[in-house]
Amino acid sequence: MKALILLGCPETPSQTPMAVYAFSELTKLGYDVTIAANPAASKLVKISDPEGYYKLNLVDLERTLGEVSEGDYDLLVGFVHKDAAAAFFVTFDQILNTKSLALVFERDLDLVGEFVSMIEESGSKAKICAVRAFHNPSPIKINFDKALKEL
Amino acid sequence: MKALILLGCPETPSQTPMAVYAFSELTKLGYDVTIAANPAASKLVKISDPEGYYKLNLVDLERTLGEVSEGDYDLLVGFVHKDAAAAFFVTFDQILNTKSLALVFERDLDLVGEFVSMIEESGSKAKICAVRAFHNPSPIKINFDKALKEL
Numbered sequence: 001m002k003a004l005i006l007l008g009c010p011e012t013p014s015q016t017p018m019a020v021y022a023f024s025e026l027t028k029l030g031y032d033v034t035i036a037a038n039p040a041a042s043k044l045v046k047i048s049d050p051e052g053y054y055k056l057n058l059v060d061l062e063r064t065l066g067e068v069s070e071g072d073y074d075l076l077v078g079f080v081h082k083d084a085a086a087a088f089f090v091t092f093d094q095i096l097n098t099k100s101l102a103l104v105f106e107r108d109l110d111l112v113g114e115f116v117s118m119i120e121e122s123g124s125k126a127k128i129c130a131v132r133a134f135h136n137p138s139p140i141k142i143n144f145d146k147a148l149k150e151l
Numbered sequence: 152m153k154a155l156i157l158l159g160c161p162e163t164p165s166q167t168p169m170a171v172y173a174f175s176e177l178t179k180l181g182y183d184v185t186i187a188a189n190p191a192a193s194k195l196v197k198i199s200d201p202e203g204y205y206k207l208n209l210v211d212l213e214r215t216l217g218e219v220s221e222g223d224y225d226l227l228v229g230f231v232h233k234d235a236a237a238a239f240f241v242t243f244d245q246i247l248n249t250k251s252l253a254l255v256f257e258r259d260l261d262l263v264g265e266f267v268s269m270i271e272e273s274g275s276k277a278k279i280c281a282v283r284a285f286h287n288p289s290p291i292k293i294n295f296d297k298a299l300k301e302l
Contacts, residue, residue: 010164040286047292135191
């Protein structure tokens, strides 16, 4: 089983810790996990595991988008806290056409709604977990943990 | 040898990865390292090492401030990216009266200057590494690495 985690822009302080957490949890569930991120978001993830204990498998987001095909992954998990991240999620979701989970979070509740609409209007069948959150990772973590149980 | 790392508010995405990095590097240098942080900043650090590989030693910032005395630590390292963080750093620095290092970073260069002034005007002898940075941790990491060599 293969899982792909999509990271958005690095502005939000919860994303990097949650990326390591999601990688670790999915690995324990038996997934071979890949994290796709832009260079800045990647750098943050690398620095947060300086000794490489988690064996985080990081790849470039745009490059992966150019190479990926249906059937390459069994699960897509996206961190969606920007327009661009929502657009990337929708695009990967359409290409992969597999089980998918969008973790939508933003400080501003209106933006949370906007990102959810973007995903829904794309015709995606993704499970969407949406919360108002920024520097407190707990609501995102709780949603993620629940969603994992329902996979 | 004992080192205390002070974390500021959790808003900045570079802080959590750099906290794990600093903990890891100081541990390798032989320090017994403690990270003092407020509850939100602590939560982010905990989630970023879900398997506990780094054995991060986290304590409550305010409680530590109430208990700490001169001689308790041989090195103080502070992440300074807010007024409050600068004030905490200056206060711990005065109490501990030991070798200290302030990692000042902010997106806004004027604020970087303001935080440096706050530390200097307190009469602190801290080594101050100041850079304009927010979601790119590299400038902070490079400064930290350099400062470690000069300890």
